[in-house]
Amino acid sequence: MKDFARSDDPAVQAQLDRLAALSLPQGRFGLETIKTLLERLGNPQDRLPPVFHVAGTNGKGSTCAYLRGMLEAGGLTVHAATKPHLVRYNERIRIAGKLIADEQLAALLRDVLDAGEDLGPSFFEVTTAATFLAFAETAADACVIEVGLGGRFDATNVIERPAACGIASLGIDHEAFLLAPEEGTPDDPLARIAFEKAGIVRPGRPLVTMEYPEAAELEIERAALAAGAPLHMRGHDWHANVGERIEYEDRHGRLALPLPALAGAHQADNAALAVAMLRHQDFVTVGPDALEAGIRTARWPARLQPLGAGALSAIVPGRQLWLDGGHNPDAGLAIARHFEGRLHLVIGMLANKNPLAIVEPLAERLETISVVPVPRSDSHRPEAFGPGALGFAGIEEALAAIPADDLPILIAGSLYLAGAVLEKNGELPD
Known part of the structure; x- marks a missing residue:
């Protein structure tokens, strides 16, 4: 399955045609290619503003939308990388609050494709490298980066010092890739999914998660312990009761937050996860008013x-x-x-x-x-x-x-x- 990216701009389409020719159906196992490609580009992933890295089966895109909304409501400038695009490839790369312009996009894709021509990178690896290069070239206060597929082997999983990592809801999806037999991985399907998502954890950096069935929670706890990462799990370290409002509580205190404008009862859970991620990190400050405004104003197309x-x-x-x-x-x-x-x-x-x-x-x-x-x-x-x-x-x-x-x-x-x-x-x- 290719991503079928299209553009009305001839210069962009020329690069998207090259990109489609290189695409692998579901990415690849391993991070060697993306690391080599980024090294050739000067390791832009090491020059990003504080990164909020979000994985999950469902809800990770919405969580990213809430994070961006809250950060921007707090007066901060935000880069955002989300996926997939719905209409235009440009939707994947938002620079300082605006979708990347065609001229810049064409040049970035050309440079990345030229740099990796002998590597045979995947669609996702080229996209990730271009995104990090764009973000490194423009100043901002924070980055919000959505994991594409899984976590452990996702091309975005080269960020070594995130401000916080988050895992949204877990479920069974992309079975051919995420449940492929591999020695040393969990046999239980949901535990295996949790194992893959928890691959984004980093030493000393907070990992903020939802509540999951016991087998999945155990895998996440193991990953956090092995990495030496502070774990903040809903129902244990933070709480959110959803009724007419979101009644949020953690060690910092209590908040009464509005329900999201986005439709669906699950959106309150995604918003609460974004709140928890911001309140369990030390790189940027976002006050209660900005948290509330971000929940009210966040938009995420094609989700109810x-x-x-x-x-x-x-x-x-x-x-x-x-x-x-x-x-x-x-x-x-x-x-x-x-x-x-x-x-x-x-x-x-x-x-x-x-x-x-x-x-x-x-x-x-x-x-x-x-x-x-x-x-x-x-x-x-x-x-x-x-x-x-x-x-x-x-x-x-x-x-x-x-x-x-x-x-x-x-x-x-x-x-x-x-x-x-x-x-x-x-x-x-x-």
């Missing part, structure tokens, strides 16, 4: 996002139209918790994903299931989603065929599909 006016919304006028890029069982459960009544589902999923991950948690509430292909990708056919699923050539046809009632419509199943939906509806992430 209500679509606004646009070409797709016009096909179903007056209807609630929701978009979510979730594609694993934990994401399906989070979506199911958000919708109380019946709804219509428009779904497209990559062929290497579990087709029932979203359908099963919603099964008793689905009025219709409309299946569409994921653009430029191998995706599941309608029969994979159950006997009542109907196939359509594209998102427009699927929406036009939905019965005229007042039920909400959810488009879900893939971030690649989500990107195409945002582009068609004219809601480009900025």
Whole structure:
């Protein structure tokens, strides 16, 4: 599966074409190539502002959005590296609060690809090297960096002195990569996932996590102990009770924080993790007012996002139209918790994903299931989603065929599909 990055800028597209030709399907095992590439570029990862490094199966991108929102609300300038992009590759690299400009992006990718031409780096390794190079060349107060896949062997895992590391929720995803047999790793699947995510821990640097089942918690505790890293785990070292507000407490005291503007009950948990990461590090100061403002203002597209006016919304006028890029069982459960009544589902999923991950948690509430292909990708056919699923050539046809009632419509199943939906509806992430 390639990342299919595209750009309207010819200079950027020329480099993205080179990048796509080098891409490995799921990255690689080991950090030797990324370390060699970065060394040739002057080790920019060693010249970054304080880094907040976030791993997790679900919620890590939202946690990064809250971190950025809180830091910026505190008057700080922030670099941010998130993934994947939804519409434009530029979304992956945010420099001092703004998406990287095409001219700078083209030059960075050219320099990195030229430097690693004989190394055969992956899409993710080149992207990471270009990101670190961009961040090292521009002053900022902090960096927020999202892990791509796993943690232990993710290309971002070359940062030696982060301000804090965080692990969001854990679940089963990317099994072919993260659950590949390897001597000395846990047999329990969730414990193995925890083992991989905890690979980002660094000696003496705080590791802040959520609550997990016992086997997963034990793996994280082992990793922190082996690294000599202070561990701050929810339910042990910090607490967050979610009701009409987020009642947060740690050794520094108590806070009453607002619920996020982002939809979904799980978003309060992600916001609380971001708060805990900021309160368990000593590199930057973010006061309670900034924490509150960041929770209120954070935005993260294609995660239970209500679509606004646009070409797709016009096909179903007056209807609630929701978009979510979730594609694993934990994401399906989070979506199911958000919708109380019946709804219509428009779904497209990559062929290497579990087709029932979203359908099963919603099964008793689905009025219709409309299946569409994921653009430029191998995706599941309608029969994979159950006997009542109907196939359509594209998102427009699927929406036009939905019965005229007042039920909400959810488009879900893939971030690649989500990107195409945002582009068609004219809601480009900025």
